[in-house]
Amino acid sequence: MRLDKFLTETGNGTRSQIKVYIKKGLVTVNGSVAKDGSVHIDETKDTVCFQNKAVLYQKNRYYMLHKPKGVVCATKDNVSKTVLQLFAPDLQKGLFPVGRLDKDTEGLLFLTTDGDFSHRLMSPKKHVEKTYYFEAEGSLDAEEIKRLEAGIEIAKDEPLTLPARLSDIQQDNTLTKGCLTITEGRFHQVKRMLQAVGCHVVYLKRLSIGQVSLDETLAPGEYRELTEAELHAFNKK
Ligand code: URA
Secondary structure: OEHHHHHHHOOOOOHHHHHHHHHOOOEEEOOEEOOOOOOEOOOOOOOEEEOOEEOOOOOOOEEEEEEOOOOEOOOOOOOOOEHHHHOOHHHOOOOEEOOOOOOOOEEEEEEEOOHHHHHHHHOHHHOOOEEEEEEEEOOOOHHHHHHHHHOOOOOOOOOOOOOOEEEEEEEOOOEEEEEEEEOOOOOOHHHHHHHOOOOEEEEEEEEEEOOEEOOOOOOOOOEEEOOHHHHHHOOOO
């Protein structure tokens, strides 16, 4: 396995961070300072040290969680329960949430030990689609739908949102329900986009990230490992 892959897979940083660490001479293989991340090592025999500490080979782990309301997307919090605390204690080490959902948002959340994976999914440059089901007080007309889809101002000092997609819109006297697909992950983005056209979100659930949908057999608070096919969808296999 390549040295840089070994170091990202063992949770020591993203591929670009590893490049810098190697350049700085922080990585040794069998006692010699590594010069290049592309060098091949035998992870079962060679001793790799990062900042003078031996790196044990442990494969990265990837989970999907059906995030319930009321828990925060953090590894530590002094006040609220965290998504990490929903996991069995022996699984928690090295695990972190990929991006954030608000405390009151439910739905699909990935947790992993792989920093590179997280970066690839969350960077707006990668244009990974995230689809949310929402219920909001207020109504949406055709013009507002067009503005939301084209890109809308959600704050004076922020650029317009990137193009988005609305689907399955249903409206009654007071409530608008539907799905919004976006490729960014700005703070409270869905709520703020809908607020910008006068709709106040009262329920929000993430349904999918890229090609991977929430496994509806998972009750809120339950999790499972991502399958090979799901990882394949993100070029991890
Ligand atoms: N947009 C929001 O407003 N909240 C979330 O939790 C996710 C996207």
